[in-house]
Amino acid sequence: MKYHEMSPEQVEKAVQTSFKNGLTNEEIKIRRKQFGFNELQEAEKQSALLLFFSQFKDFMVIVLLVATLISGILGEYIDAIAIILIVFVNGILGFFQERKAEKSLEALKELSAPMATVLRGGKWEKIPSKEIVPGDILRFASGDRISADIRLFEISSLEIEESALTGESVPAVKEIAPIHGENIGLGDLNNMAFMGTMVTRGSGKGVVIGTGMKTAMGQIADLLQTEQNLQTPLQRRLEQLGKILIVVALVLTLLVVAIGVWQGHDLYTMFLSGVSLAVAAIPEGLPAIVTIALSLGVQRMIKKNAIVRKLPAVETLGCASVICSDKTGTMTQNKMTVTHLWANDQTWTVSGQGYEPQGHFTRNNQTMNPAQDDHFYKLLSFSMLCNHAALIEEKGKYHVDGDPTEGALLVSGMKAGLSRDHLLQEYRIIQEFPFDSSRKMMTVIVEDKKGHRFAITKGAPDILISLSESVYVGGKKQYMSQIWTNRLQTTVERLASQALRTIAVAYKPVPNRLFNHEAEVENELVFIGLQGMIDPPRPEVKAAIQECKAAGIKTVMITGDHVITARAIGEQLGILNRDDFVLEGRKLESMSLKELDEIVDNVSVFARVSPEHKLKIVKALQNKGHIVAMTGDGVNDAPAIKAADIGIAMGINGTDVAKESSALILLDDNFATIKAAIHEGRNIYENIRKFIRYLLASNVGEILVMLFAMILALPLPLVPIQILWVNLVTDGLPAMALGLDQPEGDVMKRKPRHPKEGVFARRLGWKVISRGFLIGVATLLAFLIAYKQNPDHLEYAQTVAFATLVLAQLIHVFDCRSEHSIFARNPFGNPYLVWAVLSSVVLMIIVIYFPPLQTVFHTVAIVPTDWLLILAMAAIPTFLLAGSLFIRKK
Numbered sequence: 001m002k003y004h005e006m007s008p009e010q011v012e013k014a015v016q017t018s019f020k021n022g023l024t025n026e027e028i029k030i031r032r033k034q035f036g037f038n039e040l041q042e043a044e045k046q047s048a049l050l051l052f053f054s055q056f057k058d059f060m061v062i063v064l065l066v067a068t069l070i071s072g073i074l075g076e077y078i079d080a081i082a083i084i085l086i087v088f089v090n091g092i093l094g095f096f097q098e099r100k101a102e103k104s105l106e107a108l109k110e111l112s113a114p115m116a117t118v119l120r121g122g123k124w125e126k127i128p129s130k131e132i133v134p135g136d137i138l139r140f141a142s143g144d145r146i147s148a149d150i151r152l153f154e155i156s157s158l159e160i161e162e163s164a165l166t167g168e169s170v171p172a173v174k175e176i177a178p179i180h181g182e183n184i185g186l187g188d189l190n191n192m193a194f195m196g197t198m199v200t201r202g203s204g205k206g207v208v209i210g211t212g213m214k215t216a217m218g219q220i221a222d223l224l225q226t227e228q229n230l231q232t233p234l235q236r237r238l239e240q241l242g243k244i245l246i247v248v249a250l251v252l253t254l255l256v257v258a259i260g261v262w263q264g265h266d267l268y269t270m271f272l273s274g275v276s277l278a279v280a281a282i283p284e285g286l287p288a289i290v291t292i293a294l295s296l297g298v299q300r301m302i303k304k305n306a307i308v309r310k311l312p313a314v315e316t317l318g319c320a321s322v323i324c325s326d327k328t329g330t331m332t333q334n335k336m337t338v339t340h341l342w343a344n345d346q347t348w349t350v351s352g353q354g355y356e357p358q359g360h361f362t363r364n365n366q367t368m369n370p371a372q373d374d375h376f377y378k379l380l381s382f383s384m385l386c387n388h389a390a391l392i393e394e395k396g397k398y399h400v401d402g403d404p405t406e407g408a409l410l411v412s413g414m415k416a417g418l419s420r421d422h423l424l425q426e427y428r429i430i431q432e433f434p435f436d437s438s439r440k441m442m443t444v445i446v447e448d449k450k451g452h453r454f455a456i457t458k459g460a461p462d463i464l465i466s467l468s469e470s471v472y473v474g475g476k477k478q479y480m481s482q483i484w485t486n487r488l489q490t491t492v493e494r495l496a497s498q499a500l501r502t503i504a505v506a507y508k509p510v511p512n513r514l515f516n517h518e519a520e521v522e523n524e525l526v527f528i529g530l531q532g533m534i535d536p537p538r539p540e541v542k543a544a545i546q547e548c549k550a551a552g553i554k555t556v557m558i559t560g561d562h563v564i565t566a567r568a569i570g571e572q573l574g575i576l577n578r579d580d581f582v583l584e585g586r587k588l589e590s591m592s593l594k595e596l597d598e599i600v601d602n603v604s605v606f607a608r609v610s611p612e613h614k615l616k617i618v619k620a621l622q623n624k625g626h627i628v629a630m631t632g633d634g635v636n637d638a639p640a641i642k643a644a645d646i647g648i649a650m651g652i653n654g655t656d657v658a659k660e661s662s663a664l665i666l667l668d669d670n671f672a673t674i675k676a677a678i679h680e681g682r683n684i685y686e687n688i689r690k691f692i693r694y695l696l697a698s699n700v701g702e703i704l705v706m707l708f709a710m711i712l713a714l715p716l717p718l719v720p721i722q723i724l725w726v727n728l729v730t731d732g733l734p735a736m737a738l739g740l741d742q743p744e745g746d747v748m749k750r751k752p753r754h755p756k757e758g759v760f761a762r763r764l765g766w767k768v769i770s771r772g773f774l775i776g777v778a779t780l781l782a783f784l785i786a787y788k789q790n791p792d793h794l795e796y797a798q799t800v801a802f803a804t805l806v807l808a809q810l811i812h813v814f815d816c817r818s819e820h821s822i823f824a825r826n827p828f829g830n831p832y833l834v835w836a837v838l839s840s841v842v843l844m845i846i847v848i849y850f851p852p853l854q855t856v857f858h859t860v861a862i863v864p865t866d867w868l869l870i871l872a873m874a875a876i877p878t879f880l881l882a883g884s885l886f887i888r889k890k
């Protein structure tokens with residue numbers, strides 16, 4: 001018999017598990033051995049060896065290797081071996097850089113790996129989907145992606161979208177009864193759920209019958225989308241720029257060689273110098289370093305609870321000009337406590353803190369036991385029945401498993417001495433229509449001991465008022481007249497203006513049958529009462545909003561809550577500025593996109609909106625030229641998250657679907673984390689700018705010193721191996737250290753960067769050319785002075801030039817830390833950079849003074865007075881311009 005033909009109990013036996021307790025740890029181990037991990041096989045990755053060799057494929061490196069080989073054959077052994085060694089070390093460096101970049105990208109994937117809720121050893125727990133084995137019991141709800149093939153055994157309004165498997169885009173309505181018949185296709189197996197499909201409504205439980213490649217998804221492996229890590233815009237721009245730079249470097253190198261030969265240098269020396277120069281000056285390593293800087297930034301973001309799913313988002317973050325954020329849980333703590341009850345035309349306050357079920361009910365210094373009053377009894381007990389949450393006590397601390405709003409309703413009932421377990425002995429739950437943020441209500445149908453059935457609906461008061469035809473007051477139903485409507489509305493607004501979130505409860509008797517659709521019962525209700533709960537703002541959010549404002553980023557709150565509640569919280573958090581207003585979902589709905597465009601810049605709170613409205617908000621803001629960050633958690637949030645420039649999903653409360661559409665996940669669901677991520681995003685971009693600036697200026701310096709020397713008919717200021725050494729040492733560690741630099745103090749005080757900004761924007765091009773030019777000139781001057789003093793000893797002058805070039809670059813690297821000037825911040829503030837520079841200096845000294853290396857690098861020991869000259873010349877490029885800037889500022 002196939003699983004879909006069995007009853008749930010038969011399946012339970014067949015796969016040897018327990019619906020009540022799940023698998024035991026021993027059993028899981030055995031099955032893991034037998035079935036392996038729940039993974040689809042992926043295409044092979046590039047091997048390490050291949051990656052290593054690909055470092056050498058670069059054209060100029062090959063030319064260099066061939067050239068050295070020739071020089072080796074011609075007898076220049078030491079030079080040949082040294083050059084090959086340096087190229088080799090360069091290759092290793094590039095290899096490790098790319099390796100690291102790849103590894104951290106993999107780690108990223110791992111972090112955003114899907115999770116599943118399973119029952120193991122009698123307890124529900126969240127585990128990586130990879131660890132699921134056949135026989136595991138899974139639980140899932142709207143927005144989850146199913147992580148294995150399962151046979152369903154408990155469902156509530158469950159609908160699953162299976163287009164990935166069946167091509168059918170209308171969600172399948174699930175059932176649990178066995179299915180019999182011939183020729184049953186995947187699309188007909190409605191008591192099963194398949195790996196990779198998506199729950200669009202309701203919730204359910206099932207037992208795993210297939211994992212990994214043994215799933216319906218595993219059998220159509222060619223459908224596997226191997227996820228691509230898109231290049232960031234900057235990487236793309238750098239790649240284009242790289243091509244131009246290669247041409248420029250080659251042309252200049254050719255020029256150096258041509259002029260050199262024309263001036264009488266021998267062809268062979270010029271050829272080797274030219275090739276070395278080309279290898280040194282072509283910034284082929286730039287993309288790898290950019291990837292590393294990006295992924296290092298990503299690591300730092302993880303420490304701040306933000307997970308980047310798509311690398312381009314790191315950059316876009318720095319451009320964000322509007323953050324649209326959910327209120328509940330993101331700006332507030334999502335720790336709900338009922339403080340007010342309204343029923344029978346009376347408002348009572350409830351004392352107590354958090355979820356601890358202890359407190360009193362008071363009104364005008366009177367206390368009461370609400371369980372004794374039929375109105376309040378109905379309000380509290382019905383709120384507990386129409387409820388999915390559980391209150392859990394652990395070591396004297398209470399927390400909620402489920403929706404915090406519902407948790408608060410459990411707690412208020414318990415304060416009156418009620419318990420859900422007792423209530424469930426009185427009332428049997430027949431059917432349930434789950435809460436969704438578009439309807440803003442939830443309904444259960446219960447049957448009491450006498451067999452009478454009625455529907456209990458709880459939800460947003462304004463909606464329930466309009467669906468009710470009477471109010472339960474003074475022990476009887478009173479017609480919902482205009483007077484009552486007004487009175488209820490005023491009450492709701494009074495509670496809402498205290499920033500309380502309000503939930504209304506209503507009921508109605510229903511006939512003994514099952515209903516297909518919630519609309520059949522959610523009408524003609526009897527209004528019972530209200531519960532008002534506080535949800536305090538997260539303490540750090542107010543400051544974060546302030547900081548965003550200073551950074552030119554506007555914060556917009558989007559909430560399903562009541563307009564007045566939303567306004568009260570918006571004011572508390574400082575979101576609502578003087579000219580800003582609150583726009584209600586209903587109005588938004590009736591507006592055209594054009595009309596919304598007109599006003600969207602002045603709306604800072606959207607209230608009573610459905611997730612479907614978010615897309616319109618994103619579009620309108622984008623039409624106004626904004627770069628929009630948008631948060632979300634549910635299935636219906638996905639389109640807006642996708643459409644936003646930076647889609648953000650909640651890590652704790654977010655559904656799989658929301659996470660999959662997002663570029664960024666907040667591990668702590670906290671608004672302040674968005675701010676931190678933007679801060680980091682800006683910093684990463686600035687750091688990339690820093691080392692682009694550094695590397696390119698260094699390269700310009702290297703080329704120009706050679707070019708000028710040739711034009712002035714001088715001997716070669718640097719020998720090939722020295723050029724290669726400079727390239728290796730100064731481009732290696734110091735450039736990496738710049739990628740680890742701390743943000744400059746004012747990054748969050750600048751306006752957001754324009755997303756189309758080019759690599760050389762904000763005077764970067766000028767800085768590269770001017771510093772590079774000065775480095776070249778200064779090095780040449782040092783060379784000239786040393787050469788004039790000692791014309792018979794070329795190696796002496798070359799050593800001086802070598803030291804000047806290295807030091808000039810190592811001093812310049814400190815200048816690159818600031819957009820303003822080297823004096824704008826403590827130059828030694830980045831310890832990595834200090835160590836990188838120090839070790840580069842030590843390496844240089846070894847190369848100059850260690851005799852065996854002297855032969856290799858054609859250096860000679862120079863004397864202290866030379867160092868004075870070198871230092872002075874090396875300092876010129878940085879301090880000349882920085883100094884002039886400094887004076888101009890004063």
Ligand SMILES: Nc1ncnc2c1ncn2[C@@H]1O[C@H](COP(=O)(O)OP(=O)(O)OP(=O)(O)O)[C@@H](O)[C@H]1O
Pocket residue numbers: 325326327328329403405406435436437438440441442458459460461501502503504558559560561562
């Ligand atoms: N579990 C629930 N059952 C019934 N009604 C609910 C429930 N949760 C919330 N509501 C009602 O629906 C309204 C909207 O809730 P929704 O979850 O859409 O938005 P929100 O969580 O308040 O805001 P945000 O979009 O910022 O998360 C609430 O104001 C409340 O009145």
Ligand SMILES: [Ca+2]
Pocket residue numbers: 326328437560
């Ligand atoms: Ca919500």
